[in-house]
Amino acid sequence: MTTETAPIRRPFRGSCHCGFTSYVLFLTLPHTPAPESAPVPGPEPFQAFSRCNCTICHKIGTLHVRVPFAPDDFFLLSPLDPLSDLGTYKRRPDGFNFLFCKNCGTRCFTFMGEGENVEVDLGELRVEGEEKGKKTKVWRPKREGWKEGRVNGCYLSVNGHSIEAGQEGFDIGMFADKDWVLYYDYRELHGEARPQRYGTPHEFGAY
Structure with a gap:
């Protein structure tokens, strides 16, 4: 008999290979997949893991991690x-x-929109190794006017492969094992794009 762990929103660290790019990403795990029919993002924000078969994402091997806000x-x-x-x-x-480190070439995230520098208390946000009460200057997508979606000019996708391995609660292998990955058809080889789906990639897509 297995006991399912209740979903918990927690911070995860990520970086490029040389460490010049460094970030904190909040994910809720275990993940609750959105319905296949739901648009991403939907009318209600949600977390999503996805791959698409477009020529860019196929060549750079991105596992897209989209967050609610x-x-x-x-x-x-x-x-x-x-x-x-x-x-x-x-x-x-x-x-x-499609951003990448100029030193090691790692692609940590893809972005469209405006960003801003703010100060946050990472310790208060339970980021491991950070002192509570200490303000840290960070860059983030600009809060004012942010409405997720390419038609709104607001888009952030983190490359799941750049999240540090070995962090409690995070195992990238389980994403596909548990059918958490949503597959998109952006290559449109047979006319109109086929519907998004879980389980198997579209033609030329990768697991």
Whole structure:
């Protein structure tokens, strides 16, 4: 007989390979998958793990981690001016910033929108190793006017592979094992995009 652990929102640390990019991401685990028919993001914000078969995501091997409200769920500790200090690739001038470390090349997150520097008490937020009562300057998606979705110009996707391994409650292997990964068809090889689904990737997609 197994006992299911109650979902808990907790902070997880992530970084690029050389450590220049460093962040804290809040996830609620165990994860509750959204219905296949629900738009991401839906009318109600929710957490999502996904892969798509578009040529960019396929080549860079991104496991997209989307959070309910990025200004409260993602804090970049370094660098504090990512759009200047990280490298970026844009497929279109008005598209996503596929950001990467200029030193080691790791892609930690993809972003569209405005950011802001704020001070937060990471200890109060239960981030391991941080002193309660101490303010830390971080970069985050700008809270004012943030409405998740590419049509709104507000998008944050963290690469799940850049979250540090070995943190309690986080095991990237269980995402696929538990059918938590939602697969998208953005390559549209047969005309219109096919519906998103759990279980198996679309053509040319990866597990």
